[in-house]
Amino acid sequence: MRNKRLFQALSVASAAALVLSGCGSSDSTSDSGLPKVEMMKELGAGEGQVNVVAWAGYVENGSTDPKVDWVTGFEKETGCKVNVKVGASSDDMVALMKTGEYDVVSASGDASLRLIYGGDVAPVNTDLVPNYADIFANLKMQPWNSVDGVAYGIPHGRGANLLAYRTDIVKPAPTSWGAVFDANSPYAGKITAYDSPIYIADAALYLMKTKPELGIKYPYALDQTQFDAAMELLKQQKPLISEYWGDYLKHVAGLKAGTTVLGTTWQVNINLAKGEGTKVEGIKPVEGATGWSDTWMISSKAKNPNCAYLWMNHIASPEANAGVAEWFGEAPSNAKSCELTADKNHCATFHASDDAYWTDVYYWNTATEKCLDGRTDVKCVPYSEWATAWSSLRNS
Amino acid sequence: MLKSISTWFHNRPRVRLAALLVAPLFWLVVAYLGALASLLVTAFYTINTFTGNVIRTFNLGNFQELFTNPSYRNVVVRTLGIALSVTIICTLLALPMAFFMAKIAKPRTQKVLVALVLTPLWASYLVKIYAWRTMLEPNSGVIDWLLGPIGIHSPGFGFAGIIIGLSYLWLPYMILPIYAGFERLPNSLLDASGDLGAKNLYTLRRVVLPILFPSIVAGSMFTFSLSLGDYITATIIGGKLQMLGNVVYQNYSLNLPFAATMSMVPIAIMGIYLWAVRRTGALTSL
Structure with missing residues (x-):
């Protein structure tokens, strides 16, 4: 008798769970088709906050190192408070963006296409991002940040493994x-x-x-x-x-x-290990290397689209872009960043404008x-x- | 006011019962069984191979992959081996420790010992495992530095490392129930056994262990199930070894249905374990 009751309770529970899970959103995306997502037409007033998914070290507000801060100024200037969630891997970032809780993401090439075809990110109206003009030309409209001539993000920076x-x-x-x-x-x-x-x-x-x-x-x-x-x-x-x-x-x-x-x-690991006194060097071997070229993308379900655009413009600005590139140890995407790095050789060390260096670097895709x-x-x-x-x- | 409410409830025993049970039942059925059920259901779904979106159609592919791919059989066997070893090591360490605490130590020392057993539980799990990382590091770790001169070397990161780390983590969960078991064991029984001519080992086998058995089972349920589901220890001191939990972690963002399928494995193992324990009757005397 007791067992029978328990069985009934279990069956009710599982039936309820079935119904609940069935009620979730249903995807109408076909396997090959590109989901139709509207592009932002014009910028409005900021919403007061922006929720960001980023790689560790991409969004620093001085809490890691007081000297490393390109967020506080942005918050004061625009009134958009920046809430950051660090993604541990590309797969992690895709999962986070699927929740619809976040507005922008710094997606690597092995995440960007999945996000685009999954309908999780929207095309980016580059006219609303003035700093886009100064981005290195060979980073724009690449297979991992655009589809059919439509830009889906703002190039952030690149590096080789x-x-x-x-x-x-x-x-x-x-x-x-x-x-x-x-x-x-x-x-x-x-x-x-x-x-x-x-x-x-x-x-x-x-x-x-x-x-x-x-x-x-x-x-x-x-x-x-x-x-x-x-x-x-x-x-x-x-x-x-x-x-x-x-x-x-x-x-x-x-x-x-x-x-x-x-x-x-990654270069940042070598810098950190050297900082702790380890005798270590990193080279790009003769075969070339895999690498990353990251892109700031905006969620198709962004609740704070205006602040998201303001953020994308800010992080692509020479000052912020130089800050990230130097802190993380990668080549900046903004051509004007090179004059603003604390280490004047940064862009040379990381081959920011050295096109020959990047010919045998295969960005994650x-x-x-x-x-x-x-x-x-x-x-x-x-x-x-x-x-x-x-x-x-x-x-x- | 209060009195009128209580009278109202007194006259309606069914409402009273419902009011008492609604919160725990909600928790048990919706939050607890509901989550388990949705896990079970998800295990039969599949994903869009490109975007990773979950497709809600019934499909047995995940279970097929689980049973046909030898890698996953290996990881199940490996995890079981680790969980069993951890349980055995914890039992062997906890028995004499608990015996000393309950039967030999003076009452004041006893309290201090209980506190000492509990203190590691106050420190963060991660801190303890990272401490073991520095202990186990081959050549440069604490173990090699301390015991290297007398010829004992660290096993390094891997199978042995995981077992050491987990045994360390879960030992208090084994000591406490066995200690409670010893507390319940009257000294007179030990004396009587001795008076009747039983040797120490015989007393241990025929008197102590049967009385302690439920306590050991209670402790083993902690050490076994906690080891079975762990993945952080394996990540930090497991070298390149992976446990069941790592497979779930590796898959949850890429292939949620397969992660759900994998997480059914420890649930099934624990189910079988509890069933076997119930057969021995240990649960009724807990």
């Missing part, structure tokens, strides 16, 4: 990504890799340069054979790895302690079934399968 090595331990200094894939590496067990499906592109990039017979033209457009080859390489690499890093602070701690001496990194390199005779492996394969590799 470097190969970090402890100068006092790794000798001679590495020049190739082969160092992290070499099965006979003397540093086996002390190598690290980035803990995200997007790292598959790093393996693909290495194969692109070392195994031309696979015919890889672009590391984010892999057909099944090429993809399997990349996964095979990563499986071989796994025994060499001490830890995969997702949290950049854990990575810095690993470099400092010497538990990892070689592996992929979202792999789709339709090959991004223009091939039409094969189907490429979409990002969701990258994610499944990565999860499977990590748990094997």
Whole structure:
């Protein structure tokens, strides 16, 4: 009798849950179609606040370091209070933007297309963003921030994923990504890799340069054979790895302690590790590198669109853009930023206007079934399968 | 006023019962079972492979992936192994500790010991695990520095590291119920057993353990289930090893339905565990 009651209660509960979940929003987006989202026509008065999803270090109001602050001035000037939510990864950011609670996001290329086709972000009216004019031309209207000639965001900054090595331990200094894939590496067990499906592109990039017979033209457009080859390489690499890093602070701690001496990194990590006295350098190997070119995008459900536009204009301004670029360790997107950095060599160090440097940097992009390199005779492996394969590799 | 309300309720026993139960029932059915049910339902959905939006159509693909992909079988077995080892280690450490606290220590020392067992629970989980990170670091960590000269080396980050870290974290949850169990065990029973000629080990096996069994089961439910669901320890001191929780964490933003499917696994394991425990009758004497 008691069990029967319990069973009834359970069935009622599950039925209720079914109904509840069924009541949620239903998506009418088709698989290939671009959702129609209206573009902002003109700017109105600020709403008093703006909710931002950003990478760590992109929105600093002086609470991390009193000298690092490009938010307080903006808040005073526009009356828009900036509420920031730090996204841990591109996947995290996509999930956050889907909630509709946030107005703007600093999306990397492996998030931007998913957001655009998911109907989560709106086209950006660049006429309402005066600082857009000063952005480097080769960052505008790129495949990861525009679709069919319509801009979906304001370029933020770019950087390459470097190969970090402890100068006092790794000798001679590495020049190739082969160092992290070499099965006979003397540093086996002390190598690290980035803990995200997007790292598959790093393996693909290495194969692109070392195994031309696979015919890889672009590391984010892999057909099944090429993809399997990349996964095979990563499986071989796994025994060499001490830890995969997702949290950049854990990575810095690993470099400092010497538990990892070689592996992929960001410039900001090298700066932080050097600041703690670690002998470490980062290079762009001969094969080139993957990298990021981030874009400020506005939510299609933005509750504070005016403040969001004001923010996008502010963060693209030479002062703020220089501040972020220097704090995070990346190349600024605004050509005028270079005169405003505290370190006058910043733009030279990070190759801000050195187009040749960026020719072999492959910015993060979202792999789709339709090959991004223009091939039409094969189907490429979409990002969701990258994610499944990565999860499977990590748990094997 | 109060009196009239109470009279009103007194005359209507059914309303009284309803008023008493509405809050806990709301919590249990809507918030607790509702969340579990929506988890169960989500496990059968799928996603749009490009945008990651959840598509609400019934589909068994996630379960197929779970059962056919050997990686996930490995992670389940590994997590079970970790949870079992942690439970066994905690039991072995907690038994003598609790025995000393309950039966040998003077009343004042006893209070101090209970407080000492509880103090680690006051510190943040993350702080404790990061402390273990510095302890376990190969070559440069505290363990290698302290014990290296006598030939003991840190196991480094990985399987052993996770077991050490989790055993450390959950030990108080095992000591406290066993301590309470020993408190309930009358000294006269131990004396009687001795008087009748039983050796120490025999007394432990035939008198102490049967009485303590429910306490050990209670403690094991904490250590086992907490270990089963943990993922932060594995992230920080697990090296490249992953546990079930990591799979859920890895998938929740990319593929929510698959994360839901994975989270059914520990629920099922705990269900089987509780059922097995119930069969032994330990739950009735808790």
